[in-house]
Amino acid sequence: MSEHHITPLKTYLAVAGTLFFLTAVTVWVSYFDFGSFNIIIAMGVATMKASIVALFFMHLLWDDKKNLTMFVMSLMFLGIFITVTLLDTGFRGGVNSEVEYPINNRATFYDSLPLTDTHGHPVDEHSADQHGEDEDHH
Amino acid sequence: MAENQKQNYLTHPKGIMSWLLTLDHKRIGLMYLFGGIIFFFLGGVLALGMRLELAAPGNDFVSNDTYNNMYTLHGAIMIFLFIIPAIPGALGNILLPLMLGAKDVAFPRLNLASFYIYTIGALFVMYTIISGGVDTGWTFYTPYSTTSTSNVIPMTMGIFVIGFSSILTGLNFIATIHKMRIPGLTWYKLPLFVWALYGTSLVQITATPVIAITMVLLILERLLGIGIFDPALGGDPVLYQHFFWFYSHPAVYIMILPAFGIISEIIPVHSRKKVWGYKFIAFSTLSIAFIGFLVWGHHMFTSGQSVFSQIVFSFITYFVGIPTGVKIFSWMLTMYKGQVSFTPPMLYALSFLFLFTIGGLTGIFLGAVALDIHLHDTYFVVAHFHYVMQGGTIIAFLGGLHHWWPKSMGTMYNQTVASICCLGVFLGFNGTFFPQFLLGLRGMPRRYATYDQQFAELHNYSSFWSGILGLSIFISIMNLLWSLRKNNKLDPGTNPWGGMTLEWTHTTSPPHPHNFEEEPVLEHGPYDYDKVIVEPTFKK
Numbered sequence: 070m071s072e073h074h075i076t077p078l079k080t081y082l083a084v085a086g087t088l089f090f091l092t093a094v095t096v097w098v099s100y101f102d103f104g105s106f107n108i109i110i111a112m113g114v115a116t117m118k119a120s121i122v123a124l125f126f127m128h129l130l131w132d133d134k135k136n137l138t139m140f141v142m143s144l145m146f147l148g149i150f151i152t153v154t155l156l157d158t159g160f161r162g163g164v165n166s167e168v169e170y171p172i173n174n175r176a177t178f179y180d181s182l183p184l185t186d187t188h189g190h191p192v193d194e195h196s197a198d199q200h201g202e203d204e205d206h207h
Numbered sequence: 208m209a210e211n212q213k214q215n216y217l218t219h220p221k222g223i224m225s226w227l228l229t230l231d232h233k234r235i236g237l238m239y240l241f242g243g244i245i246f247f248f249l250g251g252v253l254a255l256g257m258r259l260e261l262a263a264p265g266n267d268f269v270s271n272d273t274y275n276n277m278y279t280l281h282g283a284i285m286i287f288l289f290i291i292p293a294i295p296g297a298l299g300n301i302l303l304p305l306m307l308g309a310k311d312v313a314f315p316r317l318n319l320a321s322f323y324i325y326t327i328g329a330l331f332v333m334y335t336i337i338s339g340g341v342d343t344g345w346t347f348y349t350p351y352s353t354t355s356t357s358n359v360i361p362m363t364m365g366i367f368v369i370g371f372s373s374i375l376t377g378l379n380f381i382a383t384i385h386k387m388r389i390p391g392l393t394w395y396k397l398p399l400f401v402w403a404l405y406g407t408s409l410v411q412i413t414a415t416p417v418i419a420i421t422m423v424l425l426i427l428e429r430l431l432g433i434g435i436f437d438p439a440l441g442g443d444p445v446l447y448q449h450f451f452w453f454y455s456h457p458a459v460y461i462m463i464l465p466a467f468g469i470i471s472e473i474i475p476v477h478s479r480k481k482v483w484g485y486k487f488i489a490f491s492t493l494s495i496a497f498i499g500f501l502v503w504g505h506h507m508f509t510s511g512q513s514v515f516s517q518i519v520f521s522f523i524t525y526f527v528g529i530p531t532g533v534k535i536f537s538w539m540l541t542m543y544k545g546q547v548s549f550t551p552p553m554l555y556a557l558s559f560l561f562l563f564t565i566g567g568l569t570g571i572f573l574g575a576v577a578l579d580i581h582l583h584d585t586y587f588v589v590a591h592f593h594y595v596m597q598g599g600t601i602i603a604f605l606g607g608l609h610h611w612w613p614k615s616m617g618t619m620y621n622q623t624v625a626s627i628c629c630l631g632v633f634l635g636f637n638g639t640f641f642p643q644f645l646l647g648l649r650g651m652p653r654r655y656a657t658y659d660q661q662f663a664e665l666h667n668y669s670s671f672w673s674g675i676l677g678l679s680i681f682i683s684i685m686n687l688l689w690s691l692r693k694n695n696k697l698d699p700g701t702n703p704w705g706g707m708t709l710e711w712t713h714t715t716s717p718p719h720p721h722n723f724e725e726e727p728v729l730e731h732g733p734y735d736y737d738k739v740i741v742e743p744t745f746k747k
């Protein structure tokens with residue numbers, strides 16, 4: 070096949086720098102509450118980092134394009150899975166309104182931890198109880 | 208040279224270790240065949256046991272709990288241990304390199320590893336059976352599967368492990384098809400069975416990881432109580448069904464696409480006619496593989512998913528009918544004005560056309576939301592998927608087995624017995640499953656060990672014919688094995704059906720240990736019956 074590509078050290082360092090920068094971005098955005106966009110932003114940054122690793126460190130950029138096609142296809146199928154499933158979870162309650170929202174929005178794992186707000190400051194149990202239902206509207 | 212001609216992969220090298228550690232794709236294929244047939248037998252015995260229980264209303268043969276175990280194991284064994292691995296693992300392994308003119312698959316060691324991974328998965332399943340079984344149904348729906356006290360974990364572990372065998376086989380076949388073709392064997396000169404294996408492999412590597420992760424999530428939820436599927440823990444039980452069917456609908460195509468490939472080989476050879484619409488058949492395989500990823504929600508019309516996604520899934524499901532119809536018409540036009548000979552493989556192929564069409568069309572009924580809400584979880588669904596899985600895949604598998612048996616084993620079975628058995632399978636199958644359509648329409652629910660008196664007559668009829676079906680399949684397999692007796696060898700140059708693909712024209716029956724004595728040179732396309740005459744030769 071095509072001759073082996075040798076990546077200059079400078080590229081590796083630049084990629085590593087970008088990865089560190091994006092890690093800092095992840096930490097930084099965690100201090101802001103974007104509501105339901107929290108997960109989208111976090112996953113977006115993570116996907117960017119994973120793609121950079123695959124393209125440069127794993128040489129997909131210079132490899133046979135068939136390998137890149139396979140990689141992109143797997144992302145595409147993941148995209149299909151998530152978006153089409155959202156057509157269900159995003160539109161529940163059309164007939165029976167009681168199934169529109171989940172019973173419990175948080176994993177029970179969090180029940181064992183002391184309640185905090187999105188910045189990690191402890192929250193008074195009593196007042197949290199009153200707002201327990203609408204965490205998304207802070 | 209004379210010494211060399213006597214050598215074939217079955218007898219050379221010798222010894223049990225030469226089989227267990229073999230890297231020869233043909234031997235690995237035979238080991239898959241052996242494993243597959245054992246589980247086919249086991250699944251079949253469970254099926255007949257269920258039919259016995261259902262021959263009359265009331266619990267006269269097994270208890271409700273035993274019945275729950277039986278249908279779960281029947282489904283899981285037939286699907287995960289027989290149908291999914293059987294055609295690609297057995298026939299695909301034996302034939303793919305031969306059809307490409309290659310010495311072996313791209314990664315022979317990985318191929319052997321896939322077989323052993325399959326064996327390990329099978330051991331998990333055997334453990335499940337011995338330690339008391341599992342009663343969730345082969346779909347392992349939550350919340351029952353996370354709360355049932357039966358052995359859900361070893362069973363799902365088994366399926367997790369077998370998944371990797373499937374992924375690695377798919378990967379191996381894709382690499383083989385891309386890299387191991389002889390010069391001149393371009394994509395449009397590939398036998399259609401190779402196209403079918405290619406489409407199957409793509410589905411295997413893209414969908415199977417999802418069932419693996421689903422099983423892991425299920426096990427984690429059972430063991431650690433993390434909230435993924437349990438609403439009380441913040442999960443969503445319908446999410447499990449999304450995960451499960453995102454794999455399991457494409458898995459229907461993992462099961463049926465190789466069957467399409469077999470039919471695409473049998474029909475032109477036994478009609479002595481060039482295949483009609485080669486590119487139509489080839490590309491319909493790929494489009495079925497792709498559309499298959501967009502329709503999974505049609506299994507969930509009564510699960511509480513949103514009405515919006517029900518409409519979307521129902522609409523997209525109809526599109527599967529188009530490429531499937533294209534194939535059926537291409538096969539019929541291939542036979543049109545051909546010299547059709549009613550050999551055992553061809554009889555199976557003709558049965559396939561009839562049965563699969565019924566299976567496919569009733570699938571379109573069930574894809575319609577309004578009708579499915581009425582028919583969901585009734586015997587109509589049971590009859591539908593048996594027409595697809597058994598009437599489609601298993602019939603094609605038996606046809607392929609009879610077609611390539613002289614090639615892979617170098618012996619010829621009794622063709623009269625084989626033809627009678629094929630008729631028995633056809634009649635027994637319709638007798639067993641057609642009444643189930645009627646039962647379903649009248650409201651008989653699936654997965655019950657007993658039923659109301661009004662269903663008794665049809666159930667009884669179904670049970671009677673299931674005996675004929677089981678017996679016919681058993682005799683046809685015995686007929687194949689009986690051909691392996693001493694002094695029944697065919698001449699190594701035999702080409703009994705006059706096949707034109709490389710495995711028939713360029714190697715002996717059974718093939719040389721390295722497939723071809725020298726690299727074959729391509730002389731004609733796979734189905735050029737209009738240009739070249741390849742006479743069937745049959746001598747002992």
Ligand SMILES: [Cu+2]
Nearest residue numbers: 456503505506
């Ligand atoms: Cu489906």
